[in-house]
Amino acid sequence: MKILEAKNIVKVYGKANDEGSTTALNGINLSVSEGEFVAIMGPSGSGKTTLLNILSGIDKPTSGEIFIEGQKLNEMTGDALARFRRRKLGFVFQDFNLLESLTVKENIILPMILEKKSGPEMEKKVQELASLFDIEAILNKYPYHISGGQQQRTAVSRALANEPQIIFADEPTGNLDSKSSTVIMECLKKVVQELSTTILLVTHDVFAASYCEKVIFIRDGSVHSHLEKKSDRKAF
Ligand code: ADP
Numbered sequence: 299m300k301i302l303e304a305k306n307i308v309k310v311y312g313k314a315n316d317e318g319s320t321t322a323l324n325g326i327n328l329s330v331s332e333g334e335f336v337a338i339m340g341p342s343g344s345g346k347t348t349l350l351n352i353l354s355g356i357d358k359p360t361s362g363e364i365f366i367e368g369q370k371l372n373e374m375t376g377d378a379l380a381r382f383r384r385r386k387l388g389f390v391f392q393d394f395n396l397l398e399s400l401t402v403k404e405n406i407i408l409p410m411i412l413e414k415k416s417g418p419e420m421e422k423k424v425q426e427l428a429s430l431f432d433i434e435a436i437l438n439k440y441p442y443h444i445s446g447g448q449q450q451r452t453a454v455s456r457a458l459a460n461e462p463q464i465i466f467a468d469e470p471t472g473n474l475d476s477k478s479s480t481v482i483m484e485c486l487k488k489v490v491q492e493l494s495t496t497i498l499l500v501t502h503d504v505f506a507a508s509y510c511e512k513v514i515f516i517r518d519g520s521v522h523s524h525l526e527k528k529s530d531r532k533a534f
C-alpha cells in the first residue's frame with residue numbers, strides 16, 4: 299500500500315522568473331510504500347533538504363500535491379498540520395536536537411505529553427522503546443552524560459514515541475564516524491524490521507544508503523534515477 303505520494307512538486311525560492319529566484323525542485327514525482335526504507339541521494343544543492351521539508355510538511359511547495367495515507371498534506375495548515383505531524387510523522391535530525399535540560403526519559407516522553415497521553419500509557423511506551431534500543435540503564439541521565447550512540451538511540455526513541463507512520467531523517471550519519479554511523483543505521487533498520495515503520499532519509503553517505511531498499515537520486519531538482527534492491531534484501 300502507498301503511504302506517501304508526491305505529484306509534480308515544484309519549489310521556487312523567491313519570486314518566479316525574478317533574477318534572484320532559485321528553482322530548487324522542478325516537478326518531482328515519487329511514491330513510497332508502507333514499511334519501505336528509502337534514501338534520497340544527490341549532490342549538494344540538488345534539492346534534497348527542500349524535498350524532505352516539503353514531504354514532511356515543514357515547508358510548502360510552490361505547486362504540486364503531497365498525500366500521506368491519502369490525506370493532502372499541502373492543503374493542511376496551522377493546528378491541523380501541527381497535529382498531523384505530531385501524530386503521524388517522526389523526525390531524526392543530524393545533530394539529534396535532544397533537549398539538554400531534560401533527562402533521556404523526559405526527552406522521549408515530551409512528544410507524548412503534547413499529545414496528552416495518559417501517565418501509564420507514556421510509561422509503558424518509554425519502557426518498550428528503552429528495551430528495544432537498550433537504553434534502560436540511562437533513562438534518568440542527561441544527554442551530556444551519555445555517549446553519542448546512546449544519544450542517537452534516544453533521538454530515535456523520541457521520534458517513535460507517538461507511533462508515527464513515517465520517520466524522516468535528514469543526514470542521520472552526517473557528522474558521525476563509521477562506528478556511530480553503524481549504530482544509527484542498525485537502529486533505523488530495526489525500526490523498519492520490527493515496527494514496520496516507513497523511513498525516508500536524505501543522505502550523501504553511500505554507507506547509509508546501502509541500508510535502504512530503494513534509493514532515489516535527485517539532480518538539479520528532478521528525479522534522475524531510482525535504484526531498488528532485489529527482494530532478497532542482501533545487496534543492490
Ligand atoms: P541539498 O539538500 O541537496 O543540498 P537544498 O534543498 O538545500 O539542497 O537546496 C536546493 C537549492 O535551493 C540550492 O540551490 C539552495 O541554495 C536553494 N535553497 C535552499 N533553501 C533556500 C532558501 N531558504 N532560500 C533560497 N534558496 C534556497
Ligand code: ADP
Pocket residue numbers: 342343346347348469
Ligand atoms: P544541506 O546541505 O543539509 O541541504 P544547506 O547548508 O544547503 O544544508 O542549507 C542549510 C539551511 O540553509 C537550510 O535550511 C536551507 O533551506 C537554507 N539555505 C540553503 N541555501 C540557501 C540560500 N541560497 N538562501 C537562503 N537559505 C538557504
